[in-house]
Amino acid sequence: MTCNPNWPEIKEHLTPGEQAPHRPDIVALVFRAKLITLKKLIVEDSVLGEIAAYTYVVEFQKRGLPHAHLLLIMRPSYKIKEPNVFDKFISAEIPDESNPHLRKIILSHMMHSPCGTANPECPCMKHKSSPGACKYGYPKAFQEETSTHENGFPLYRRRDDGQNPIIRKFAMDNRWVIPYNPYLSALFDCHLNVKVFSTIQVVKYIYKYVYKGHDKISFAVSAQKDVKPVDEIEQFQNGRWVSPSEVAWRIFSFDLFEMYSPVLPIQVHLPNAQTVQFKPHEQLAGIVASDTRSRTSLTEFFKMNATQDGASQFLYSEFPEHYVWNPSAKAWTKRVHIKLLLAV
Numbered sequence: 400m401t402c403n404p405n406w407p408e409i410k411e412h413l414t415p416g417e418q419a420p421h422r423p424d425i426v427a428l429v430f431r432a433k434l435i436t437l438k439k440l441i442v443e444d445s446v447l448g449e450i451a452a453y454t455y456v457v458e459f460q461k462r463g464l465p466h467a468h469l470l471l472i473m474r475p476s477y478k479i480k481e482p483n484v485f486d487k488f489i490s491a492e493i494p495d496e497s498n499p500h501l502r503k504i505i506l507s508h509m510m511h512s513p514c515g516t517a518n519p520e521c522p523c524m525k526h527k528s529s530p531g532a533c534k535y536g537y538p539k540a541f542q543e544e545t546s547t548h549e550n551g552f553p554l555y556r557r558r559d560d561g562q563n564p565i566i567r568k569f570a571m572d573n574r575w576v577i578p579y580n581p582y583l584s585a586l587f588d589c590h591l592n593v594k595v596f597s598t599i600q601v602v603k604y605i606y607k608y609v610y611k612g613h614d615k616i617s618f619a620v621s622a623q624k625d626v627k628p629v630d631e632i633e634q635f636q637n638g639r640w641v642s643p644s645e646v647a648w649r650i651f652s653f654d655l656f657e658m659y660s661p662v663l664p665i666q667v668h669l670p671n672a673q674t675v676q677f678k679p680h681e682q683l684a685g686i687v688a689s690d691t692r693s694r695t696s697l698t699e700f701f702k703m704n705a706t707q708d709g710a711s712q713f714l715y716s717e718f719p720e721h722y723v724w725n726p727s728a729k730a731w732t733k734r735v736h737i738k739l740l741l742a743v
C-alpha cells in the first residue's frame with residue numbers, strides 16, 4: 400500500500416498553497432491510521448481469509464511518501480490455489496462504467512505507466528536482465544480465464560472487453576492493470592497491489608522487499624571541480640538516506656515493522672555439542688565448573704520433561720507456547736496469563 404497524497408484526510412489539514420510533501424507529520428499520521436485500518440480488516444476481520452501469520456515493513460520513497468509491504472501467510476484452508484478463487488479476491492481488469500467509484504480509483508492508481516515503444520524512457524524499461532522490455536512484463540497478454548502458470552504465478556483474467564480509456568496520454572486496456580482487490584481498493588483509494596505467492600516465492604519476496612535494509616547514498620560537495628586530488632576514502636564513505644516523512648515517522652515512534660506470531664529461535668544440538676560462549680578474560684576452569692554455562696534451551700527442555708509434571712506433553716517446537724525461555728537465567732518458566740500476554 401502506497402500513501403495517496405490526495406487523501407481527503409491529508410488535504411483537509413493543509414493550508415492554502417501547501418502540498419502533502421510539505422507536511423511529513425500529517426502524511427505520517429494519516430498513513431499510519433490507514434495502515435492500522437488495513438491491518439485490522441485483514442487480520443481481525445479476515446477480508447482475504449483467515450491469517451496464520453503476518454509481517455509488514457514501512458518504507459519511504461526518496462521524495463517522501465510512505466508505503467508498506469505486508470506479507471500474509473494464510474491458514475491452510477484459506478490458501479488461494481484454484482483459479483476461480485483467485486477471481487474472488489483479485490482482479491486485473493478495469494471496472495466498467497457501472498462502478499464509477501472503483502473505476503476512477505483503478506484508473507488513477509492501478510494502471511502500469513505506459514512503457515515499451517509508447518514510452519521507452521519509463522524506469523521499468525531500464526533493467527539489466529531484460530533490456531528494451533518492461534521489467535514487470537507489461538503489457539500482459541489478454542486472458543479469457545484465470546489460470547496458473549507452470550512457474551506457480553497465476554495468470555489473471557484480462558478479457559479483451561473493448562475498454563480503451565486514455566491514461567497519461569495513452570490508450571490503455573486490461574493488459575495494463577496491476578492486480579488489485581476490489582473491496583480494499585474501493586475503500587483505500589490508493590496504490591494497493593495484491594499478489595499471491597507460493598511458499599518458495601515467499602522466501603524470495605521476504606528478502607527482496609521485507610528485509611532489504613536502508614537506502615544509502617554517497618555524495619560529496621566540493622568548491623572547485625577537478626582541482627582536489629581524488630580521495631577514495633572520502634568517496635567510499637556511505638551516508639544513509641532519511642526522508643522527511645521517515646523522520647516524522649520516527650519522531651512519532653511509530654513501528655517500522657511488526658511480526659505475528661513472534662518467533663523464538665530455539666537451539667538444536669547433539670549431546671554435549673552445544674556452543675558455550677565466553678569472553679577472552681574469563682578463566683576456562685571457572686566456565687567448565689559453572690552449572691549454568693552449558694545450559695541451552697534444549698538441555699533445559701529435557702530437564703523440564705524429567706522434572707515438571709505436564710511438561711512432557713509438548714513437543715520442543717510447541718514448548719515456547721506454554722513455557723517462557725529466560726535467556727539470562729537459562730531456564731524455562733511456566734507461561735501464565737497467555738491471553739493477556741498475546742494481547743500486549
Ligand SMILES: [Zn+2]
Nearest residue numbers: 514523533537
Ligand atoms: Zn513497464
